[in-house]
Amino acid sequence: MESSGQTNTQSAPARVIEVQHLVKRFAGAEHAIIDDLSFAVPADSCLSLLGPSGCGKTTLLRLLMGLEEPSSGVIHVAPAQAKHMSYVFQEPRLVPWRTCLENVLLPLELIHQNNQASQAYALDLLQQLGLDERLQHFPGELSGGMQMRVALARALVTEPKIVLLDEPFAALDERTRFRMQDLLLELKSRLQLQYVFVTHSIAEAVYLGDQILLMDSTGRARDWRGVDFSERNQALKLAPAFNSIVQTYSQLFSEMERNSTASGSGESRP
Amino acid sequence: MESSGQTNTQSAPARVIEVQHLVKRFAGAEHAIIDDLSFAVPADSCLSLLGPSGCGKTTLLRLLMGLEEPSSGVIHVAPAQAKHMSYVFQEPRLVPWRTCLENVLLPLELIHQNNQASQAYALDLLQQLGLDERLQHFPGELSGGMQMRVALARALVTEPKIVLLDEPFAALDERTRFRMQDLLLELKSRLQLQYVFVTHSIAEAVYLGDQILLMDSTGRARDWRGVDFSERNQALKLAPAFNSIVQTYSQLFSEMERNSTASGSGESRP
């Protein structure tokens, strides 16, 4: 299966992210969480990451970001991009004593870019994320979905070249989620933003990813392939082509589950 | 719209939860978060709660649980049930220095029911939630979805009569999510468990709720109606009847969004 995906992207332009034979094993753990994973993300391409709960998606993002050290294998991120990476954690992780706005301005302060233009951009982002009435609220006074949106704004405010997003929209209602998806696509085309997007929604993965990497619970790539749509907008989700890809993945998931239940090596037995 | 829902449940058996003219306004806030909300949950009925991000779903659950005081209005929970309520917070909220298993046993310790039978039940639950290989892990060593499942097990282990669930499955992949949904339905029929279920997935709301309450961003009930399926299993989600209800809600959401954008009173302008 892996090879089928690879052919799709083999001839693509310079690779921005390249992962080879990546293995991650936590100290004291029996099994490796990520086991011999290889893939690459070319320039201008965005990756969606799918996989069952606990399969190692977050761990992979953390490895890409450099928050964890690989046990073996190679992770290579093009230097030009590596300097401008940002990360949306799975939980909002806001600084509790900073207001919504101050949380978004934090990265700008840290990279010494807290100037007027950036601040205007921050306000603009917050408005697009529907938070313009909450600027002076502390995280403890925001709803779960709002907190996640603040975290998203914080990751985008520095105009990064690569964003790693760990289920950023899981706490949002469908409508808001759709708006956010389109915001991301817009940034992608306008600012040449690339992202690696972890989600549990197959439709979302297909909608947002130029490539989709499906991990299984043994930490291997179960499937890696490119998807190509000329234009992406919410109407696409009703297109048969779109839905057939979604269906494929849905089936892959069921298959994986059946396998893991059969072999007993899976992490869950319903 | 509200009245159409009300007629459905008016003749139902004794009300377990009854909410009348509920208003909640946070100190120093301009607008009320929940504004004149009335509904009731009869015995044997489960409620799904839908609404845009930040509309007050969490706040409503907290009010039902007694974690917040209403600014005005009445909340009444039948005494027999009120004593056996539990709550799944929007974030996992695990005790960091307790292992997965110890976190689940915590409520049993607190209510002095940490006996062998309960422990066996806890282990059973954890297995059903796919966590049997993680019993001795600390929350910091679990994935986001796993943490949420531990929180779910913790809420269920005391065999409550009512569970308030705040987006418990948001961090789970589709397959795991489906399993959890069915687990919940099973507990409902086997143990006469009632739940109030907050979710952003309309399908999930329809699948799990005997009634569905849709809140809008002004904190009022936009829609409250009962849904009735003779049997609920995953196949139902493919049934036309099911999908038409999902469609209805999807439209209601779009409508709400259009309204709020038009009137400018909404919390977001895309």
Added chain:
Amino acid sequence: MTKRIKAWLVEKYPAWIFLAVLLLGWEYVVAQEWVASYLLPSPTQIFQTTVELWPEIYAATLSTANSIAWGLGWSAVSGVTLALLFFAIPIVRRAVLPFCIFFQTVPIISIAPLLVIWFGFGQPTVRASAFIVSIFPILANTLTGLQETDPHLKELFRLYRPSPWQLIFKLQIPSAIPYILTGIKISAGLAVIGAIVGEFIAGGGLGSLIDAARTQQRVDLVFSGVVMSSVLALLLVFIIEVVSRVLLRGRPYLRKL
């Protein structure tokens, strides 16, 4: 403002009641001669003495207060600074911290000659004494506070490759605030003792007064001095609380004390 003061008085009423009970009980115990008045004078006696010698006591209190403020101020500044240094450069901490513990236990009186010769007789030594005695709790608490910073937030900051200063001022100090404030409060009491003991040695202030009274068996005067020094400590803690509240106003989530 008067409203606030009123509110404060009301809030503190348990302390006032307890104070009243304590004083009455004390008075009674002494009146009944359960404890001889040459060991424990009655509150009224202490009060009379204080009124009688007010000019001297007042002057002594001012002088002691000055030394305490100086000593505590510097130990707050250098305790926090040192903690930051230790935190930033672990090898320095591992090398020097044991010696801080070491020096903390040196009774002031046994190094009095060194102190007096280095700092000079009188107030400088008193200040140094207040400083030496009060630095360690601030240092230890700040260090723990810095070390207890939420690792998740630390990770967040690290994404942006912050300078050590940024990390310290934007993350670590804010999250260490409850520790630092508690450290300063503990140190406030110690600074008072440090100043008094310093004055035993180097003269001046309440320490000198207590010392003289002690040998003259003027327990009333001893206790008058002790009460004044304790009042200073209370005042100090009160000021610390007010200042920290003002500084943290509008920052309710800088976890409260």
Added chain:
Amino acid sequence: MTKRIKAWLVEKYPAWIFLAVLLLGWEYVVAQEWVASYLLPSPTQIFQTTVELWPEIYAATLSTANSIAWGLGWSAVSGVTLALLFFAIPIVRRAVLPFCIFFQTVPIISIAPLLVIWFGFGQPTVRASAFIVSIFPILANTLTGLQETDPHLKELFRLYRPSPWQLIFKLQIPSAIPYILTGIKISAGLAVIGAIVGEFIAGGGLGSLIDAARTQQRVDLVFSGVVMSSVLALLLVFIIEVVSRVLLRGRPYLRKL
């Protein structure tokens, strides 16, 4: 075990190096007579004196160590208990806490006659002194720790209507642990001072030794006593660290120190 000790020695090497530098520097300063030896004896001199009078010094050290252990042990127990009491019954805290601050600032020496009459000459007074001096930091730190418990977890517990004891033992004490341990470490040093001062008052142990040496201008002996007391403090902090590590073994998320 020997491996561990080795690892520990290696881990602590900066301290050993610093100690060596310090001692050499000190020796040099004294040898050069930058500081007169009647003020600051050289390390070798201190060492010689210690060896020479080892039986006396050893006995005194043991006696002092006993008092310190007793005083610190009780102040840990009662400091934590009192903090729990204050925390559980806020009105008691508001009534009594100011007086704890008050009493904390009373120089032991000025109530010496009272102590001696209540506790007698000898060890009881020394223990009491170590206790009195060392209780406050534990109290204050524990109290802050209890108050700083994560409100989210508190809410979680409240769902199950826990008894105050459950809340305290399952939530508040565990989350106050870094505070409590820091408090005990601060108090360890103070207990040493308290014991020494207690021995100035009531006799026995290193305190008496230091006091007598001081009046005879035996700085070498003074420093020998001071060094021994500081060694006790270091040992104590070391023991606290080891014990807390053993107790918290397998609980890495009870935030580490």
Added chain:
Amino acid sequence: ASPAPLVLALNWKPEPQFGGFYAAQVQGYYNDNGLDVDIIEGGSGTPTIQMLLAGRVDYAIVSADEVIIALARGGSDIVALFATYQTNPQGIMTHAERGFESIDDVLHSEGVLLWQSGLPYAQFFKKQYSPFKVVTAPYLGGIGNFQNDVKVSQQCFVTSEPLTAAAAGLKVKTFLVADSGYNPYTAVLVTQRQRWEKSPAEVKAMVAAVRSGWNNYLQDPAETNKAMLALNRAMSRETFTQSAQAQRELIKTPTTERVGEMTQARWQTLADQLLDIKVVRQPVSVDKVFVDL
């Protein structure tokens, strides 16, 4: 500008035992001798002699045994100039009802003796009278414990604590340490030898002023007491008066010719005694320890 004033450091608070030094100031004798003197008081633990040795002060009041000890410890040379107390005012105060007749009785009866065990005379007693029957414990000033228990005896300055005790209505009997044969000069004015060698004129003027001061104080302490009282409010006017009265015979004994005088023989005795009780380890030469001006 006028030169900085000379600093004279006391080893305790302003009390009659320093009356002459204050009298010289009150009466202007320092000025008459062309000196400008600042008196600074001491307290518990004030390292007066070390302050002098380190050159932090110009003159100091210490006791003779401290001088010998300092010389033995290899401190820079100091020289004694004026010995106020010819008879050591230190004593042992006991409750009269115990009926002690001598220090011997005190040490060999049951009870508690409060003293600073490091004091040379305590060592002297240990050597002279061991084994004791009395239990010894530290003395920290005051008479609280003494007052509380009739079994308690304590060290004292005969010019101070017995008066306090009497004022508190206690009947006491006091024994002078000097009676045991240990009798160092007390409240001795000292300075660094260097100073004496460099500016003998100043030192002579100092001694002259001090002597005038003491003569004045012995004659009529009232005016000086008033001045000291303002500096030490812990001591009452009556105690000042009584204390000044009580110390007269210790300062001016029947054999005293000039107030403050010293003899080689007495210094030698002291040095021998201190060597004998091992407070000092090697013989100290007393040839140059004082100048009798």
